[in-house]
Structures are given as structure tokens and as C-alpha cells.
Amino acid sequence: MIVTGILKRGEYFDSVSLMLIAKKISELEIVLDSAAVMGTPENKSMLQTSGLLTDELQNADDIDLMIAYKCNSQNESVLISKKINEFLKKSDNTNKSSGSLNPSSLESALKILPDANLAMISVAGKYAGDEAMKALQNGLNVMLFSDNVSVEKEIELKKFAKEKGLFVMGPDCGTAIINGVPLAFANVVNRGNIGIVAASGTGLQEVSCLISNSGCGISQAIGTGGRDVKKDVGGIMFLEGIKALAEDKNTGVILLISKPPADEVIIKIIEVVKKIEKPIVGVFLNSPIELFENSKITIAKTLEEGALLAVAYSKKENIEKVFQKINTRDLELKALAEKESAKVNKNQIYLRALFSGGTFCDETQMIFQNVDKDVFSNTPVGRVKKLKDIWKSEKHTIIDLGDDEFTVGRPHPMIDYSTRNKRILAEANDPETAVILLDIVLGYGSNMDPLAEIIPVLKGVKKITSKQKRYLPVICSVTGTEKDPQNRTTVAAALSAEEVLVMDSNAAASKLAKFLIEKKR
Amino acid sequence: MNKLFENELKVINIGLKSFNETLDERKVSSVQVDWKPPLISDSSLFDVIRNNSDKIETANKEAVKRILNSKPFLTGMGKAIDVIPGMKKNLLLHAGPPVAWDKMCGPMKGAVIGALIYEGFAKTYEEAEKVAASGKIEFSPCHEHATVGPMAGIVSPTMPVFILENEEFGNKGFCTMNEGLGKVLRYGAYDESVIERLRWMENVLYPSLKKAIEKIGKIDLKNIIAQALHMGDEVHNRNRAATSLLYRILAPEIVNTNEKEAAVSVLNFINSNDHFFLNLSMGVAKVSLDAARNIENSSIVVVMSRNGTEFGIQLSGTGDKWFTGVSPIPEALYFTGYTKDDANPDIGDSSITETNGLGGFAIAAAPAIVQFVGGSTNDAVNYTLKMYEITASENTIYKIPYLNFRGTPTGIDVIKVIGKNILPFIDTGVAHKKAGIGQIGAGVLEAPVEPFKKAFIGFTNQLKNI
Numbered sequence: 001m002i003v004t005g006i007l008k009r010g011e012y013f014d015s016v017s018l019m020l021i022a023k024k025i026s027e028l029e030i031v032l033d034s035a036a037v038m039g040t041p042e043n044k045s046m047l048q049t050s051g052l053l054t055d056e057l058q059n060a061d062d063i064d065l066m067i068a069y070k071c072n073s074q075n076e077s078v079l080i081s082k083k084i085n086e087f088l089k090k091s092d093n094t095n096k097s098s099g100s101l102n103p104s105s106l107e108s109a110l111k112i113l114p115d116a117n118l119a120m121i122s123v124a125g126k127y128a129g130d131e132a133m134k135a136l137q138n139g140l141n142v143m144l145f146s147d148n149v150s151v152e153k154e155i156e157l158k159k160f161a162k163e164k165g166l167f168v169m170g171p172d173c174g175t176a177i178i179n180g181v182p183l184a185f186a187n188v189v190n191r192g193n194i195g196i197v198a199a200s201g202t203g204l205q206e207v208s209c210l211i212s213n214s215g216c217g218i219s220q221a222i223g224t225g226g227r228d229v230k231k232d233v234g235g236i237m238f239l240e241g242i243k244a245l246a247e248d249k250n251t252g253v254i255l256l257i258s259k260p261p262a263d264e265v266i267i268k269i270i271e272v273v274k275k276i277e278k279p280i281v282g283v284f285l286n287s288p289i290e291l292f293e294n295s296k297i298t299i300a301k302t303l304e305e306g307a308l309l310a311v312a313y314s315k316k317e318n319i320e321k322v323f324q325k326i327n328t329r330d331l332e333l334k335a336l337a338e339k340e341s342a343k344v345n346k347n348q349i350y351l352r353a354l355f356s357g358g359t360f361c362d363e364t365q366m367i368f369q370n371v372d373k374d375v376f377s378n379t380p381v382g383r384v385k386k387l388k389d390i391w392k393s394e395k396h397t398i399i400d401l402g403d404d405e406f407t408v409g410r411p412h413p414m415i416d417y418s419t420r421n422k423r424i425l426a427e428a429n430d431p432e433t434a435v436i437l438l439d440i441v442l443g444y445g446s447n448m449d450p451l452a453e454i455i456p457v458l459k460g461v462k463k464i465t466s467k468q469k470r471y472l473p474v475i476c477s478v479t480g481t482e483k484d485p486q487n488r489t490t491v492a493a494a495l496s497a498e499e500v501l502v503m504d505s506n507a508a509a510s511k512l513a514k515f516l517i518e519k520k521r
Numbered sequence: 522m523n524k525l526f527e528n529e530l531k532v533i534n535i536g537l538k539s540f541n542e543t544l545d546e547r548k549v550s551s552v553q554v555d556w557k558p559p560l561i562s563d564s565s566l567f568d569v570i571r572n573n574s575d576k577i578e579t580a581n582k583e584a585v586k587r588i589l590n591s592k593p594f595l596t597g598m599g600k601a602i603d604v605i606p607g608m609k610k611n612l613l614l615h616a617g618p619p620v621a622w623d624k625m626c627g628p629m630k631g632a633v634i635g636a637l638i639y640e641g642f643a644k645t646y647e648e649a650e651k652v653a654a655s656g657k658i659e660f661s662p663c664h665e666h667a668t669v670g671p672m673a674g675i676v677s678p679t680m681p682v683f684i685l686e687n688e689e690f691g692n693k694g695f696c697t698m699n700e701g702l703g704k705v706l707r708y709g710a711y712d713e714s715v716i717e718r719l720r721w722m723e724n725v726l727y728p729s730l731k732k733a734i735e736k737i738g739k740i741d742l743k744n745i746i747a748q749a750l751h752m753g754d755e756v757h758n759r760n761r762a763a764t765s766l767l768y769r770i771l772a773p774e775i776v777n778t779n780e781k782e783a784a785v786s787v788l789n790f791i792n793s794n795d796h797f798f799l800n801l802s803m804g805v806a807k808v809s810l811d812a813a814r815n816i817e818n819s820s821i822v823v824v825m826s827r828n829g830t831e832f833g834i835q836l837s838g839t840g841d842k843w844f845t846g847v848s849p850i851p852e853a854l855y856f857t858g859y860t861k862d863d864a865n866p867d868i869g870d871s872s873i874t875e876t877n878g879l880g881g882f883a884i885a886a887a888p889a890i891v892q893f894v895g896g897s898t899n900d901a902v903n904y905t906l907k908m909y910e911i912t913a914s915e916n917t918i919y920k921i922p923y924l925n926f927r928g929t930p931t932g933i934d935v936i937k938v939i940g941k942n943i944l945p946f947i948d949t950g951v952a953h954k955k956a957g958i959g960q961i962g963a964g965v966l967e968a969p970v971e972p973f974k975k976a977f978i979g980f981t982n983q984l985k986n987i
Contacts, residue, residue, distance in 0.1 A: 118530060123535055445543070
């Protein structure tokens with residue numbers, strides 16, 4: 001096996017273009033492993049870990065493009081190198097005949113759109129903070145998609161923004177819906193009177209879709225980035241978001257979504273909501289619920305419950321009905337689980353959950369907290385244990401494939417299914433796998449043709465299991481709406497046709513998986 | 522309280538293009554910013570810039586004001602030895618930053634040989650080579666003597682030169698007369714025909730023009746360039762309109778003040794050389810930019826120049842210091858029979874036109890030469906539009922019809938070049954790397970990174986030391 005490194009000095013590609021190139025390279029059959037990343041020190045150390053850092057690439061600078069790959073022979077290497085040059089040429093998007101040129105800076109863009117009120121920033125984290133500050137200084141709200149922005153910078157930006165009455169959504173904010181416009185990774189949902197503040201991207205997508213699919217709608221959905229609710233940042237934007245929704249005349253119900261906030265942030269949230277007349281629902285996954293006792297917030301255990309409670313408030317229905325409805329539905333899931341578990345053999349005892357949405361991984365871990373002592377994850381919460389090797393499942397395993405370790409030089413699994421697809425087949429080959437649990441997240445930003453990615457793999461799973469004379473249930477939740485470019489109904493129908501157990505929410509899918517596993521004991 | 526919810530969402534998207542495509546699809550007003558990381562990643566240098574931003578801005582405003590307010594006139598002619606400051610009998614001026622004889626490229630060496638033969642220091646190539654290497658001959662950049670020269674840019678003591686005066690600021694500038702195309706000294710040719718032409722220029726062309734200019738008094742060159750931009754010139758790679766306009770002014774007095782035979786030959790010479798005006802457009806740029814020199818804390822570029830070995834720049838705020846890097850080989854259209862392998866690295870003082878907001882910076886005004894930049898007028902327009910990103914101002918006199926008479930991008934700011942990762946765009950002629958063959962193509966190039974990086978670092982270091 002040989003490793004080849006190509007260094008392109010001074011050639012800058014944005015991360016999505018790069019990922020598309022990376023994907024094309026990895027799809028070449030003779031390529032064993034590959035990466036295409038800019039020459040930052042972080043990227044270099046990641047290449048080092050994967051054994052892809054050649055001597056030449058050691059000299060790369062931030063603005064240089066590094067491409068590295070493994071293959072079996074020198075001849076193959078030359079062939080691959082040729083292909084790569086073709087890919088690069090194609091993606092060179094200096095639009096040569098457009099006659100109009102995009103500006104190269106915020107200042108120049110403001111000359112074209114002087115009344116712009118939001119800057120979406122997705123440049124490398126190292127530079128994103130400065131760009132965000134420039135935007136704030138020019139009176140623009142900021143959605144900071146970039147990650148790897150230092151916490152000091154985040155605090156500086158948020159304090160400055162608060163003073164100027166502006167939002168900083170992020171860093172690492174993947175989704176928001178402002179004035180009905182889906183931003184970055186977001187779904188096309190109904191407009192309505194439910195306002196959301198979320199420190200969790202997938203969580204925001206899930207609840208906004210469930211609300212929309214229940215016939216209600218979203219006034220505003222503000223993302224804050226996951227770190228906002230931690231101790232250092234102290235919930236600056238989470239609290240500002242709540243206040244803004246409280247003031248907003250189009251918002252009648254407020255829905256809060258977060259992974260566990262810091263205790264002091266919880267106290268601040270409880271304090272802020274005291275003065276708010278509107279009903280408030282909170283989903284604080286894996287947070288001790290006692291902390292919210294006697295607060296104005298109606299606490300929901302799952303994203304689904306949170307969405308349905310908000311819907312009930314929005315429709316001015318009795319919220320008890322929500323709990324009843326969920327209980328009835330859970331009974332149906334239990335019945336289904338019983339039927340399914342009867343079809344799997346006695347050696348099939350473990351859950352294998354492979355998520356593209358990080359919040360789902362957390363939610364499922366919460367649902368599996370007490371199922372077994374041996375539950376593992378690459379991003380464990382609560383009693384769940386840390387996987388020794390993220391590439392190898394152990395007993396019950398719940399994985400977030402969007403975590404950094406999986407996405408080095410690769411697109412996010414909502415865009416590029418290949419890493420997860422390989423893993424699905426590996427789990428299908430494991431005779432102890434009792435159920436595979438998946439998510440598919442639709443909407444802008446995600447893969448525009450998810451069926452083309454997932455269906456062949458589902459067929460592959462069936463081939464494997466029928467050969468080995470086993471039945472392996474696959475459960476999948478689909479986060480999306482009718483109005484999403486991929487169309488949720490179409491996707492769900494195609495999955496059902498492959499005998500996938502399609503669920504409306506991750507909570508339902510996880511509960512079904514849980515009941516099935518429990519039946520096996 | 523935040524007004525975001527009450528107003529229509531209008532987005533500036535900095536980074537991933539796909540996000541903006543979604544906004545387009547949703548019919549949201551948005552502008553895509555084609556962001557690139559800065560050329561220097563050490564953010565502490567940018568902190569220095571930020572901490573001094575007021576000072577820098579004030580200084581740059583002054584520098585640009587001086588460039589824009591300059592009033593360059595052609596006021597006369599003289600021999601280099603008599604008029605160029607610091608000119609000596611054993612001194613040869615050359616294009617670009619300082620370069621020693623043994624580091625000179627082929628065409629530059631050829632032009633030195635030619636000049637030594639022309640000056641009578643040697644009779645043959647071999648002799649001239651010895652003289653050049655002997656140490657008796659001194660070399661100095663044109664730019665350090667208020668002078669500019671295209672390609673090799675060699676100016677020797679007895680060569681006649683144009684005298685330009687910047688009426689607003691009183692400074693003068695000098696340049697030789699353009700020899701035309703083919704085998705010429707500036708491309709490193711030195712055979713008999715080259716020397717003969719130089720002699721004719723000294724003995725016939727020079728006195729005729731000198732008399733005519735004296736009679737006219739002074740010629741407003743800025744005005745000629747402004748008009749030429751409206752007529753399809755960018756006055757670097759295309760000077761046809763400017764040469765014609767100058768010809769119209771000169772012709773009556775050339776005829777008036779000279780014998781018929783001399784007048785006819787002079788007029789024919791100018792008429793047959795579309796680039797006759799080039800040296801003057803360079804001179805205009807030189808006197809305009811020299812007026813903006815030595816403004817403390819200014820990051821405006823006052824010289825971009827190449828000697829065929831190195832590319833060098835100077836900033837207003839860093840005095841006479843040169844910041845240099847290897848000179849690149851231009852992307853060009855080559856004349857039949859030549860390829861990039863034959864090309865010499867970029868050479869000449871002519872990039873002073875770009876430094877002054879002309880040439881490549883004004884290419885949107887010159888649709889006739891877009892084959893040099895990719896073939897379509899849109900390409901040319903895009904190149905000019907991009908240069909607005911790295912300049913401090915827009916020209917008040919030089920305007921581009923196609924861009925609704927927007928002023929050309931003027932006053933390159935090294936901070937913007939580094940911060941936005943956009944390098945100046947230069948029109949250029951390409952010399953054969955061997956002396957004596959001449960021009961083999963024309964094209965464009967991006968200025969190299971290195972001189973700008975060095976200049977940025979030098980500039981910030983100077984700020985730190987205040």
C-alpha cells in the first residue's frame with residue numbers, strides 16, 4: 001500500500017466544495033482511504049492520525065489545499081492523481097462568464113445590499129469570529145455556522161451583540177428559521193405562532209417538523225449553538241432569544257430545546273420566564289427534571305413530547321391529552337415490538353443505532369438509560385459507556401456519525417451517507433444485532449436524494465440477513481415535511497416499501513427499538 | 522430591542538455557496554461573499570493593523586488624495602544625463618527593484634549590452650559583457666530616479682527622455698521614447714538595427730519632438746488618458762487611442778517646426794507604433810504615485826515593478842524600502858512558434874500603470890483586448906470589479922463607460938491585498954528569455970504573493986515600533 005499526498009499551494013476551496021471533491025475521490029474504487037482538506041495545523045494532525053500525512057504535506061500552510069490518499073500501487077496512484085485534477089478543475093467555480101462578480105468582503109457586500117440585517121458566516125472557525133464581529137459592528141445579526149470558534153471569542157461576540165440588540169446564533173449553529181426563511185440545515189415548515197429557542201440543531205429540526213406536520217407552525221426558530229447554555233457563555237443568547245420571543249407579537253407559545261444547560265443557566269432561564277405570560281414548553285434532554293419544578297416551564301421528556309405540548313398550547317387544547325395520546329401510541333408500539341421480536345432469533349439481542357443527527361443520539365441514549373448496563377456510545381451521556389473503538393460496536397451501541405471523529409475531511413452524514421452505509425452493512429453482518437435504528441433528516445442543507453443513498457444499502461442488509469437466514473428489523477425516523485425539497489411522504493413510502501419501520505419521530509423510533517430489545521430478554 | 526423579526530430578512534452569506542442557493546430558491550434577498558482566508562494567518566499582525574486603523578485610514582486618505590489630485594503634464598524633453606536626478610556617465614537605469622549584473626535575466630542583459638554599445642563603452646557583445654561585469658558600470662532602478670521604463674527599462678546617459686511635471690505637487694518624472702515593436706532594446710535586442718534606431722531617435726525624433734513640445738508649451742496627459750479610456754484603451758497593453766490623441770496634438774507643430782523630410786519620418790514613426798504613448802502613460806502614473814510617497818502610516822502601494830528576475834513593490838509608508846519576490850511567468854497568448862517555455866519571467870516598470878488604477882485595473886474599458894484575459898468582455902469586467910476590493914478609492918478622472926462611468930479602482934492597499942487574498946491583476950507583454958529575440962506574446966498575470974506578504978509584515982512591524 002502506498003500513500004500519496006498532493007499539495008496545491010494557495011488554492012482555496014470552501015468546505016462544501018472540498019467535501020464534494022473528497023467524496024468523489026473516496027468513491028474511486030482503487031482508493032483505500034483519502035482526505036481533501038486545507039493545510040491547517042488541526043487538519044494536518046488529523047491526517048497524521050489516519051496515516052495520510054506525507055512529508056510534502058507537512059509543509060502545507062493554512063491557505064494550501066492538501067489531498068492525500070492510500071492505494072495499492074504506483075500506477076493506481078498516478079491514475080487517481082489524474083482523476084483528482086479533473087475533479088478540481090470542475091469545481092473551480094470562478095464563474096468565468098457571469099459578467100457579475102460576487103463581492104469578496106462584507107464591506108463590499110454591504111454596498112450592494114445596504115439594508116442587510118443578517119450575516120450567515122460559514123468560513124473556517126479561525127477567521128469566523130472576526131467576520132462575525134465586523135457584521136455586528138455594521139449592525140447585522142449573525143448566524144455563525146462555523147465551529148472551532150474559541151469560547152472567549154463567542155463570549156466577546158455575544159456580549160457585544162447583546163449590548164447592540166443583535167443576535168449571534170452560534171458558533172456551530174446549523175439551523176434556524178427567521179421570518180419564515182429556513183437557514184442552513186433547515187426544513188420548510190408552516191408559519192404559525194410557536195417560537196423556538198434551541199441550543200441543539202437536530203432538536204430544532206425535529207420539533208419544527210413535528211409541529212408543522214401537526215398542522216401548527218413556527219413564528220421564529222432561533223439557534224444558539226450548543227455551547228451557549230454552558231457555564232462559560234452563561235446562556236447569553238438563549239436568554240436573549242426567549243426575551244425576543246416574549247416580545248414578538250406573532251409568537252404565542254415558546255418552546256425551548258437544549259441538551260443539559262449549566263445549573264446557573266437553568267436558574268437564569270427560570271428567572272427570565274417568570275415575567276412571561278405566554279405558555280412555555282421546555283425539552284432539556286438528560287437534564288434532571290427536578291431543577292424545573294415550580295417553574296413556569298412545562299417540561300417534556302422527549303423532543304416529540306415537547307413539540308406536541310407546544311402544539312396543544314397553540315391550539316389551546318388540554319395538554320393532558322398529549323400525554324394520553326403518547327401513552328396510547330406507545331401501547332401500539334409495544335404490540336408492534338412484540339410482533340417484530342417474534343421474527344428475530346434468540347441470538348439477536350443488541351441495539352445498533354446509527355445517527356446522523358447528534359441530538360437524536362442523545363435522546364436515544366436517554367431512552368435507553370435503564371434498559372441495560374451495557375449501552376455504549378461515541379458520545380456517551382448519563383450511564384452510557386464510552387466506546388473503546390468508535391468504528392466497532394459493542395453490545396448495545398448508539399452512535400452519532402456527525403461527531404468530529406467521523407467527519408474529518410468528509411461531509412456531514414446528513415449529506416454524505418457513505419460512512420454510515422458501510423456501518424449499516426457491518427451491523428447487519430453481526431449475528432447479535434437485533435435491530436438497526438436510523439434517522440434520516442431532510443430539508444435544505446441535507447442530501448437532496450437520500451433514497452439513492454439509503455435504498456441500495458437496505459437491499460444489501462436484506463441480502464445479508466436472508467443469506468444467513470435471519471430477520472433484522474430496521475427502524476427509521478424521518479425528520480422532514482411535505483414541503484421539504486425531498487418530500488417526507490415520498491421518502492417514507494420508499495422506505496416502507498423496503499420493509500423499514502418508519503416512525504414520525506426519533507422518540508417513537510427509539511421507544512419501538514427499546515420495546516423490541518426488552519422483549520428479547 | 523432587536524428589529525430582525527419586524528423587517529424583511531436580507532442576508533449576506535459569507536462562506537458556503539449552497540446556503541445562498543437555498544436563499545435564492547426561497548426568493549430571499551441575499552448577497553454571496555466569495556470569502557478567502559487572508560494570505561497571512563498570524564492574527565497578531567491584524568491586531569496591530571486594527572489597533573492603528575484610524576491612523577492608517579487618515580494616512581491612506583491623504584495618499585489617495587495625492588494620487589487623484591495629481592496633474593501630470595508633458596512639459597519638455599532632454600538628455601537623461603542633463604535632466605534625470607542622480608544620472609551619471611557610468612550609470613545605467615533599469616526596470617524593477619535593484620538587481621546586480623550577474624542576477625539579470627536574458628533580455629535585461631541584452632538591453633544593457635545594447636546600451637553600452639550605444640553609449641560607446643564597447644563595440645561588440647563580448648566587450649560589452651566584460652564592461653558590464655567589470656564594476657565600472659553602475660546599475661540603479663529607474664524608480665529611484667523618478668524614471669520609468671517598459672520591459673528592461675534601460676536608460677543610459679545620452680538617451681533622450683520626456684520630462685513630465687506634476688503641476689499640483691511640483692514633482693517631475695522621466696521616461697524614454699517608445700521604440701516600437703520587433704527587435705528593440707527594451708526586449709533585450711542589441712544588434713545593429715537596434716542601435717541604428719536608437720541613434721535615429723536621438724538625432725531626428727528627439728529634436729523634432731522637443732521643438733514641437735516647446736512650441737505647444739505643455740500637454741495635458743491626464744486628459745488624454747481619460748479620453749483614451751472612453752475609446753477602448755487601458756493604456757498598458759492597448760495605447761492605440763492615446764497614441765492617436767497625442768498624434769493629433771503633436772502633428773501640426775511637428776510639421777511647423779521641422780524640415781519636411783524629418784517631419785514625415787517622425788509622423789510615420791509615431792503613426793506606426795500603437796504603443797508610442799505607453800511610456801507616457803507610465804510616466805503619468807509615476808509622477809502621480811511619487812506625489813503620494815512617504816506618508817507615514819500609509820499602506821498604499823506606490824510602486825509595483827519587475828526586473829525580470831524579481832517583482833518588487835514599495836509602500837507610501839515604508840519609504841524607499843523594496844519588498845521583493847520571484848517574478849512569475851505570465852499566462853499569455855504566444856505568437857506563433859513560441860510557448861511558455863520560451864517566456865522570460867515578468868519584466869518592466871509598466872505595472873506602474875496598474876498601481877495608478879490603469880492597465881489591468883481598467884481592463885473593463887478595453888474590450889478590444891479581452892482575448893488576453895480569457896476571451897469575453899465579461900472576464901474583463903470581472904477583473905476590474907475584483908480590483909475594487911483591494912483599492913482604497915475610485916478614480917475621479919479615469920472612468921469606465923461600461924461600468925456607468927465608474928472611476929477605475931485606484932490606490933492599492935496592501936492590507937486589503939493580504940486580508941482579502943486578492944492579488945493585483947497586471948496586463949503585460951512577454952519577452953523571450955533569450956536576449957535579442959524580443960516580444961513573444963502578451964497576456965495577464967496576478968502579482969506574486971511574496972512581495973505583498975513582506976510589505977505587509979514590514980508595514981506592521983513599523984507600526985509596532987512607533
